[in-house]
Amino acid sequence: MSTRDATDAAQAADLLVTVATTLNERLAVTADELARSQALLREASDELMTAFRGAADRIVAAQRGADADAARAAEYGPVLDHLYRACQHLQSHDLVNQLIDAQKMRVDKMREKLLQALSLAAPPVSRPDQPEQWIERSRAMLDCIVAGIQQIDQDAHGPLGDKQRQGSVDLF
């Protein structure tokens, strides 16, 4: 093997380091944005839940008080219908939260593997004039990144997106 081969192999390994570093930086930004989205969602849903809770508690208490009075109880029906509709859609925050959790887990796992791949490139090569050493290093980094891609879905179960099945009922 020539010195030229060693230089090419070293440049290829450097390119891999650049790609892994850039990808890791972009994923760090994504992780941060996911965390901010989740915080905003939590803040908004906390406010909505407080308002919903206030209305729900009052209607349930009023219904109990109006048990003996059918006419008054009937008046609460339409209010309850509105709260039921709100209830159905307030559940979305919970599902979106689960989706974000699943995405965060995927991003974190990929970042972990990219950092592991970058750590393989840290120690100096003992014989920089030998292309085999650079090739071996590049292969180890690629194996690490590929393993990260293959493991990305493990344990990251977001709610399924099958809208047709949402709200469905099966009695056995």
Next chain:
Amino acid sequence: MKTILAVDDSATMREMVTFVLESAGYRVIEAEDGAQGLDRATATNVDLVITDQNMPNMDGLTLVRSLRELRDYKSVPILLLTTESSDSMKAQGRAAGATGWLVKPFDPATLLEVVQKVLR
């Protein structure tokens, strides 16, 4: 008054289920996961259990199996209320002894219909 145990690790979901059931005149006991649900069910006999599937400590299917081993819960209806909607998961639920499977997000009116039906 019928008593229903609602098991879910999401406080929002528990609150939604409790509101809908209480508005229809049921008494509701809440639990945050399967393990706590099992404790609550053994401490108080309930008429119906509604449980989520994916929860820490003990999942919904394990809770169903554990309850079915108890003499008092051989025939008490148990509903899974979960985001899981695959046929294989439903088959596991059926094999574990669940009475029914509802996919989130639930429609309050449908939930009440199902509850009335299984409590009949």
